[in-house]
Amino acid sequence: MSRVNGSWSPSQTALSKANIVLEATASSGKLYRDGLGMIASENIVSPMVQRIVASDLHGRYAEGLPGKRYYQGCTDFDTIESLGIKLARSVFNTPFANIQSTSGTVSNIAALKALSKPGDKITAVSTADGGHISHARMGAVGLRDLNLSTYPWNEDRMEPDIDGACSLIRELEPRVCLIGQSVFLFPTPLKEIADAAHEVGSTVMYDGAHVLGLIAGGAFQDPLREGADIMTGSSHKTFPGPQGGFLLSSSEDEKLHKKLNNAIFPGVCSSYHLHHVAGKVVALAEFEEYGESYAKDIVKNAKHFAQALASEGFDVLAESRNYTASHQVLTRHGDTDSGAGAKAADLLEQAGIITNMNMLPGDTKALSPSGLRLGVQELTRVGMGINEMEEVASFYSRVLIKGEDPSTVKKDVAEFKSNFQIIRYCFNESELSGYPL
Numbered sequence: 447m448s449r450v451n452g453s454w455s456p457s458q459t460a461l462s463k464a465n466i467v468l469e470a471t472a473s474s475g476k477l478y479r480d481g482l483g484m485i486a487s488e489n490i491v492s493p494m495v496q497r498i499v500a501s502d503l504h505g506r507y508a509e510g511l512p513g514k515r516y517y518q519g520c521t522d523f524d525t526i527e528s529l530g531i532k533l534a535r536s537v538f539n540t541p542f543a544n545i546q547s548t549s550g551t552v553s554n555i556a557a558l559k560a561l562s563k564p565g566d567k568i569t570a571v572s573t574a575d576g577g578h579i580s581h582a583r584m585g586a587v588g589l590r591d592l593n594l595s596t597y598p599w600n601e602d603r604m605e606p607d608i609d610g611a612c613s614l615i616r617e618l619e620p621r622v623c624l625i626g627q628s629v630f631l632f633p634t635p636l637k638e639i640a641d642a643a644h645e646v647g648s649t650v651m652y653d654g655a656h657v658l659g660l661i662a663g664g665a666f667q668d669p670l671r672e673g674a675d676i677m678t679g680s681s682h683k684t685f686p687g688p689q690g691g692f693l694l695s696s697s698e699d700e701k702l703h704k705k706l707n708n709a710i711f712p713g714v715c716s717s718y719h720l721h722h723v724a725g726k727v728v729a730l731a732e733f734e735e736y737g738e739s740y741a742k743d744i745v746k747n748a749k750h751f752a753q754a755l756a757s758e759g760f761d762v763l764a765e766s767r768n769y770t771a772s773h774q775v776l777t778r779h780g781d782t783d784s785g786a787g788a789k790a791a792d793l794l795e796q797a798g799i800i801t802n803m804n805m806l807p808g809d810t811k812a813l814s815p816s817g818l819r820l821g822v823q824e825l826t827r828v829g830m831g832i833n834e835m836e837e838v839a840s841f842y843s844r845v846l847i848k849g850e851d852p853s854t855v856k857k858d859v860a861e862f863k864s865n866f867q868i869i870r871y872c873f874n875e876s877e878l879s880g881y882p883l
């Protein structure tokens with residue numbers, strides 16, 4: 447750094463490092479602008495949310511709850527967070543909402559902290575069957591030192607084996623029965639599981655990270671009215687807000703509310719990223735207006751996309767259940783543990799289609815699975831409907847079945863995508879300004 451004409455000018459070496467970040471950010475934006483974002487856990491934020499996330503709030507602190515802060519300067523943020531709690535209670539139709547969590551994983555860590563003690567028993571879906579890493583010993587469950595047992599799995603129905611799960615719960619009497627997956631094609635028959643859990647004094651915790659927007663939009667299942675006591679989730683998957691989490695409960699018990707709030711702060715968060723919380727509040731307001739149609743359109747598109755892929759000759763899972771009732775579609779591309787999913791994901795990326803490889807039932811190796819997990823929530827957000835789902839399926843076929851050169855397909859993908867640059871289901875629908883910086 448040197449001082450030139452009274453102002454500090456940065457060294458060229460430092461500046462060139464920052465420029466690497468600017469260029470890579472712009473390049474990543476272009477990849478998604480010209481391509482098809484189909485990772486089931488991702489989404490894009492509305493122009494208004496994007497403005498809030500880039501605001502001065504990103505540098506501020508507000509520990510505590512509205513009206514009970516450890517810092518000065520929080521009056522305006524109190525207005526924002528109070529409104530957000532009210533909106534979250536209304537959008538998720540629940541008496542308790544904490545909107546501070548910085549991610550779905552943080553919501554899970556906090557919920558487990560509030561609900562259990564080290565050494566307690568917990569039941570959950572295994573990661574091999576689609577459970578999330580935070581449901582496993584390697585993640586939040588291990589962090590709380592819980593004693594994990596996993597439900598038997600019904601491969602045909604792609605859901606827990608309900609009789610087996612209920613027997614396990616009655617036999618083990620776990621402190622927490624955790625429900626929900628990362629691979630989440632169909633609603634879980636929750637009532638039977640919740641009845642068994644409540645019979646033995648367990649708490650039912652539903653992880654709705656992936657399907658939260660579908661739940662709030664009335665297009666999936668309604669866990670908090672089907673027996674779940676607690677619902678956690680991410681604010682940035684099918685719920686189309688900025689990255690963050692929610693912690694919700696159907697209980698009217700104020701002692702539990704206090705425990706849940708304390709588990710977030712001071713339990714697992716100090717600063718809780720005020721710009722993202724404010725962005726969540728705007729996303730909640732937008733969801734009140736547009737959420738129901740967005741959720742219904744996502745599920746309609748996913749079903750149509752699955753059928754279109756099957757018509758192209760792909761092996762789409764859960765055919766007997768009409769493939770999917772969520773935003774996700776699962777495809778098999780080769781033998782178990784063959785790595786065919788990884789190869790397919792790589793070829794698709796060369797054609798401008800961004801997906802992720804995924805383990806399917808039978809796979810044992812996370813880095814060489816046989817499948818892909820695909821999500822249509824981002825394509826729906828930019829206005830694609832069932833006709834476009836057929837076109838997208840034909841791009842998959844050109845790359846993976848007909849063996850066309852992915853770079854040729856990439857040009858057609860970019861031309862197709864150029865017609866879908868406006869963010870929908872939000873206030874001030876407009877082209878995203880943040881793409882190339």
Ligand SMILES: Cc1ncc(COP(=O)(O)O)c(C=O)c1O
Binds near residue numbers: 679690
């Ligand atoms: C079921 C489930 N729970 C929790 C999470 C974690 O969410 P986040 O990435 O917001 O921490 C995920 C992530 O995909 C998930 O699939």
